[in-house]
Amino acid sequence: MKTIDELLHEGVEGKRVFVRADLNVPLDGTTITDDGRIRAVVPTIKALADAGARVVVASHLGRPKGAPDPAFSLAPAAARLGELLGAEVAFATDTVGDSARAAVAGLANGEVAVVENLRFNAGETSKDDAERGAFADQLAALADLYVGDGFGAVHRKHASVFDLPARLPHAAGHLIATEVGVLKKLTEDVRRPYVVVLGGAKVSDKLGVIDHLLEKADRILIGGGMAYTFLKAQGHEVGISLLQEDQIPAVLEYLKRAEARGVEFVLPVDVLVSPDFPDLKTKAPANPTTVAADAIPADQEGLDIGPETRKLYASKLADAATVFWNGPMGVFEHPDYAEGTKAVAQALVDSPAFTVVGGGDSAAAVRTLGFDENAFGHISTGGGASLEYLEGKKLPGLVALED
Numbered sequence: 355m356k357t358i359d360e361l362l363h364e365g366v367e368g369k370r371v372f373v374r375a376d377l378n379v380p381l382d383g384t385t386i387t388d389d390g391r392i393r394a395v396v397p398t399i400k401a402l403a404d405a406g407a408r409v410v411v412a413s414h415l416g417r418p419k420g421a422p423d424p425a426f427s428l429a430p431a432a433a434r435l436g437e438l439l440g441a442e443v444a445f446a447t448d449t450v451g452d453s454a455r456a457a458v459a460g461l462a463n464g465e466v467a468v469v470e471n472l473r474f475n476a477g478e479t480s481k482d483d484a485e486r487g488a489f490a491d492q493l494a495a496l497a498d499l500y501v502g503d504g505f506g507a508v509h510r511k512h513a514s515v516f517d518l519p520a521r522l523p524h525a526a527g528h529l530i531a532t533e534v535g536v537l538k539k540l541t542e543d544v545r546r547p548y549v550v551v552l553g554g555a556k557v558s559d560k561l562g563v564i565d566h567l568l569e570k571a572d573r574i575l576i577g578g579g580m581a582y583t584f585l586k587a588q589g590h591e592v593g594i595s596l597l598q599e600d601q602i603p604a605v606l607e608y609l610k611r612a613e614a615r616g617v618e619f620v621l622p623v624d625v626l627v628s629p630d631f632p633d634l635k636t637k638a639p640a641n642p643t644t645v646a647a648d649a650i651p652a653d654q655e656g657l658d659i660g661p662e663t664r665k666l667y668a669s670k671l672a673d674a675a676t677v678f679w680n681g682p683m684g685v686f687e688h689p690d691y692a693e694g695t696k697a698v699a700q701a702l703v704d705s706p707a708f709t710v711v712g713g714g715d716s717a718a719a720v721r722t723l724g725f726d727e728n729a730f731g732h733i734s735t736g737g738g739a740s741l742e743y744l745e746g747k748k749l750p751g752l753v754a755l756e757d
């Protein structure tokens with residue numbers, strides 16, 4: 355894989371360089387609540403700009419449905435990038451249209467432009483190779499060179515991640531190099547006990563990784579939205595909690611295999627429930643009730659792990675030598691459901707283990723809940739990406755950067 359250093363050595367002055375970043379940051383309206391993913395790609399953008407490149411930055415944000423949707427505009431991220439660079443950053447209101455072409459044409463050497471959300475275009479995420487390819491052709495017309503640095507999206511076979519680098523000379527940016535360097539260590543020699551904590555809301559995406567983790571981890575702790583499919587599989591009522599009903603047979607098989615292999619599988623013993631999802635904007639008190647994990651009322655939703663589970667999970671992390679954590683334990687964006695995530699973060703901080711936290715929201719949670727990022731071994735910008743990397747899967751965005 356060619357590195358950005360090699361590219362810089364060859365010279366990028368006056369060249370239009372397309373940087374595929376992951377600027378998928380959490381937003382409260384148009385306010386960025388955690389800019390970690392933007393900060394993470396600044397070294398690559400700055401190195402290119404300092405070397406005289408005309409830098410075109412692109413990313414997805416959220417999951418819009420292949421058409422423009424103002425709620426998912428990259429404008430706030432572009433503005434923040436300008437602040438971090440201490441330079442004017444042009445913003446195109448489309449991705450490959452007139453505005454994007456004009457913004458790129460207007461760049462002088464050393465200047466940066468951000469184009470609008472890649473996922474406003476159906477071709478970006480299409481499963482049809484030709485449709486994705488046609489969009490990649492339009493993106494390729496904006497640039498001379500490609501730098502892949504959106505680590506959080508390298509597991510997606512999307513036009514800007516997979517098809518575009520096949521059309522332009524390409525290299526990996528600094529962030530991808532750092533992320534792969536650290537995660538590689540977790541695939542080679544892992545100090546034991548190796549404890550994995552899984553939570554979050556992208557349940558269907560991430561349940562499958564357990565299949566692989568059963569071969570690697572000594573202990574697996576389950577929280578967040580992921581817990582309820584397990585509780586349901588064990589025959590418990592989960593009310594209106596997040597549930598991946600079609601995965602119940604797979605989950606039962608995981609539990610059986612864990613037992614056979616001596617992998618300790620730990621599920622919540624109590625949870626915080628409410629009939630309503632909390633208001634994340636006003637943060638109005640949610641007044642949740644604590645119930646045993648096998649006694650969730652039929653009309654209520656599990657939104658955080660409970661106090662007994664917090665203690666249990668802290669104890670299960672205390673003797674770890676290596677910890678990988680993806681996915682918040684609850685809806686941490688609301689203070690009434692943040693204690694579970696705080697307890698796991700605190701247990702990692704207190705532990706002498708090598709700790710890796712992965713995922714856009716997990717990383718944001720750690721920082722917005724007031725933890726010092728230096729207290730963790732590594733904070734990865736990718737959740738799904740890091741899990742699939744650990745699984746040993748060939749990631750489209752990394753394969754595409756190979757020579």
Ligand SMILES: Nc1ncnc2c1ncn2[C@@H]1O[C@H](COP(=O)(O)OP(=O)(O)O)[C@@H](O)[C@H]1O
Nearest residue numbers: 554555556578579657684685713714715716737
């Ligand atoms: N019990 C739950 N029910 C619904 N959503 C949850 C629950 N627990 C956590 N979440 C949500 O999960 C989201 C993060 O999930 P995910 O995207 O999978 O993590 P990451 O970005 O770290 O990979 C957060 O927005 C959080 O509010």
Ligand SMILES: O=C(OP(=O)(O)O)[C@H](O)COP(=O)(O)O
Nearest residue numbers: 378506507713714736737738739
């Ligand atoms: O937030 C992301 O992934 P993550 O939540 O697994 O860390 C990436 O930006 C990928 O987004 P996607 O899961 O909508 O493809």
